Amino acid sequence: MKAISAKVTPGLNLGAIMISSDNSGAKIVKLVSVKRAKAKKRKQVNAKIADWVKVSVRKGIPDMKGKVFDAVVIRQKKSYRRLNGERIAFEDNAVAILKDEKGNPKGTQIKGPIAREVLERWPSVAKIASIVY
DSSP, rough: OOOOOEOOOOOOOOOOOOEOBBBSEEEEEEEEETTTTTOTTOOOBBBBBTTEEEEEEEEEETTTTTTTEEEEEOSSSSSSSTTSOEEEEOOHHHHHHHSSTOOSSSSEEEEEEHHHHHHHOHHHHHHHHHEEE
């Protein structure tokens, strides 16, 4: 994965409940794992902005409930620092669900803002966003 231009604080533990901000059919999802994460032995990994994660759908359309999908973290409540010194924090934790390994989003639009760091790493996800913050 491409590096992002921010010192991002990991803000999401495994099992975190998040909202799915796209129109793929999922409403509430649970964080299951973080893909391509590096951790010390016996340490649990955390997710942060623009990470590729696996999520389990908790609420949504009936044929999606209980299924596991790849997703990208697009917003996090925990503040993180950009290289110009400003700190960014969003109102909620949100993901956008992906349909394939290349990073193409399953939905066609994203409700609410996404972080600029997501644009750097996942341009196809940022393309369907309404606001990049």
